[in-house]
Amino acid sequence: MKKASPFICGTVILTLSNFFSRLIGFYNRIFLAGVIGAHQIGIYQLIFPVYLLGFAVCFQGFQIALSKITAEKKATGNINAARYVLRITIILTLCLCIIFSFFVFWYAELICSVFLHEPSCVPCLRLAVLVLPFVGIKNCIHGYCLGIENSGVPAFSLCLEQISRVSSIFLLSVFMIEKMPVPAFLAVCGMTVGEIVSFFFTLIFYFLHKKSADSLSKSTLSASKLSVFHELLSLGIPLTLNSFSVTLLQSVQSILIPMMLYRFYGNRYRSVEIYGILSGMALPFIMFPSTITNALSLMLLPKISAAKTHNDPSYLRRCAILPLIFCTFLGIGAFGGFFVLGPWIGNFFFHDPLCGKYLRSLSFLCPFLYCSSILSTILNGLGKTKDTLLHNSVSLVIQICFILFAIPLYGVNGYLWGLFLSCLFLCFVNYRKVMLHV
Template sequence: MKNASPFICGTVILTISNFLSRLIGFYNRIFLAGMIGAHQIGIYQLIFPVYLLGFAVCFQGFQIALSKITAEKKAAGIVDAAKTTLRLTILLTMVLCFIFSFFCFVYADKICTVFLHEPACVPCLRLAVLVLPFVGVKNCIHGYCLGVGNSYVPALSLCLEQISRVSSIFLLSIFLIEKMPVAAFLAVCGMAVGEIVSFFFTVIYYLLHKKSDHVKAESGSTVSKRSLCYELLSLGIPLTLNSLSVTLLQSVQSILIPMMLYRFYGNRYRSVEIYGILSGMVLPFIMFPSTITNALSLMLLPKISAAKAENNSAYLRRCAILPIIFCLILGVGALGGFFVLAPWIGNFFFHNKLCGEYLRLLSFLCPFLYCSSILSTILNGLGKTKDTLLHNSVSLVIQICFILFVIPLYGVKGYFGGLFLSCLFLCWANYRKLKIVI
């Protein structure tokens, strides 16, 4: 019970912060939908394949590796080694972020014209990639904090980010909306302000509290920087390749959806509008209950890693089984709620009938979506990154096949079919592997 209490407390803190930030985010999306419209939201969403590619290349894998290493070093009583790993991760992240941001900023015209097929995305993409170094450093510190069991910093940072984002969007919409190159630029400005404010809060908090770590290093327990760097790279590179492969497939998918919808509807504006409804209105509602599963995943990864390092098989099984049962119950409850309330949600929040129809269809994804997420986290904590990479890749290939060959024939229903089948496969494959391992 003593082992469970900090884990439960941290999960509750992250869940509350995620819940509050999602509520603020919903207000933001509703405000944006009324201010700039579904088509401009679609343009805003189109930059995310490139933006999230930066996450994968620059820091996502190394953040997970840092969290895992920190949990293991804390369990061994050598937190100084974890702090050194944090500094190494920040240095590596900053170098990668500057290179990626420079490349995307310079070639933004070609990226948006050739790959995204939307020249209006150029100013949005250029501003978004300038924020990547701030996001990278912030996420590294969050990974370290979660590794040592401190969930307050990521939680407060997340809430502050959303409050700053919404406030800045509201103020900019009053004073500067007419001077912006495209209406979607308003949403990117809000995102940039939120990330920068969150960055400064995280860095200042860490600098003020880094010397008050309650876990002291064992006397004589020292680890060389070279060995720590090797450990970080040996774990972080496979995780980065995993994230990169999955993100590349997701990016291809996001770029292809509007193109294939255009083949079915024959109208570019209509295609981007439907993409905006799906990605900017429907999916955020479907993912709303994942505030709990995301918090659970963030706290669970270092817990699984520490249990594995201590060879505590009984506690390891308990850490795996109970979250799966919880996510299954949550998914079934979300399915029922969204299926019943979908038409009301679409009309009340967005005044959009299609939003309600799409939300009802996607509600069947909830049990598989939430369970597959937690299963992937458990497998990553056990070091089975190659398996999660394979499962995620196959799942995304299924989606891409449906996008390429089914959407041009059946429209958006083809997208729903591919999403459902890929989620079903991912959940089955992750569960099958976990059952073999545990």
């Protein structure tokens, strides 16, 4: 009996885990909406421009580089070099995370008052950045696991994280919510508990796997440590700059949206509330089918890298085209589902007709949103990181222009128009570039 492809098995495992975690996440969003309200969800969402900037600066680019290098080393039988890159990446990530966390923790009041325009975000932001070193180390190990086609660890870690997050939020809401500095702090506490539990699970697995691998393999590093380190930096630094640039533009965008909504509505509370409905309720539903595309992207990057290493053009083309066709059909199906059921979803889950209205408007994004993420992964796997940086940056600049000039005149509709146009542009230029290289 023929054994199933590790790529297919890994994608299925990650898809199921993402699906499970998203379902729990939806319950969590619905529960939080009832406990703390849309305004406090908006405050919770406001910390993410800074928090995700830490991801980009500290480990996101190096995690992708680690996964790509690991896949290439595994394809050539030099797994010890990949394990050495993992150790170097963890040390580098830990140093960057500590520096970033200390800086943000110390200047949290200034950041929240000057940039976020919401002083009540201070305790939320301080707690969130304290967990970054744990998240960084965990993501490095996950990158290594995906490179060796072991998707089980990231999958179980994600499920465990969500279960821990929701359980802790429920318990804290029963016993501790009155003692919270702001209600949104409840959501950040749950996030922190989930990340730490997930970190310890991942760390325990890694040491058990390392001990088992050491007992089975006595081979030595077949390349010099300096050359391996140089390979990590040469790939990781451009990817980090890519992630940083894109995340910085996304952060600017997230900070500007409530400010521009305030210009349109003239009410700060209403502006943050609408931002919470849009980013904390409607967008997570739109991104739900991306559980599949995210899993596919995580497994596809090392697959594309390995195919390129083996110099097999026909196999490389199959690896690129088949996932793209799948994502196109997925996006069309999601568009139809959200367009028809959007108003019902908003009323049934959140008892908010505005959420349903935004879901119907956002449904037009689905085909372009899912395809562009896969196309970006293919380009990264091909080593075209400069192209992905350029394309993503231009796409985000388009969004920011609409935020600055369209939202004050047309409200949320101005943002939705910019989002659609930028997704259309990103999908087109990514597709054009991929077709030139596969």
